[in-house]
Amino acid sequence: MFTCMTKSPAETAKLAELVGQTIHEGTVLCLEGDLGAGKTLFVQSFAHTLGVEGEVTSPTFNLMNIYEGICPIVHFDLYRLESEDDLEEIGFYEYTEDPDGIVVIEWADKFPEAMPEEFVRVQIERTPVNEEERRFILTGIGERNEKFVKELADRVTFGY
Ligand code: ADP
């Protein structure tokens, strides 16, 4: 587990950039945090680091976007999904089980049972200190993801 504070949107973007530089293809990133926590901002910087050009927006209504970067980046937002049963319909399991590329899921914690066996959990919390501070807690589930979190911790030089 790795915990890091960011003090501005720019610092969150920097953290996402480091995550993008460290991540391996085939990884699923599950993002957890309230509305306005910074999940989409994180995905935007992450996707741009991985070579995505053009706009990256929260797929709140269409539930899923796919971007072409150095590999496919599949972006889910489960905020409006009412039932776990609907995940099959949107092809969720085809993308998250043995992914081709990288998968990021906003509001992953709504359906914990539906998440794959191995993933990286990114929890984002506001802090009482100030409006622009966020606490990031990254946890690697599975051996490869644990290793990824350790590697990331070595590269982040701010926010302790
Ligand atoms: P979510 O997708 O989690 O609902 P967004 O990424 O859409 O959240 O929005 C996050 C909002 O919080 C943005 O308006 C951003 O400018 C603001 N913000 C303030 N401080 C931070 C920070 N440290 N990290 C990320 N976002 C921040």
Ligand code: MG
């Ligand atoms: Mg969002």
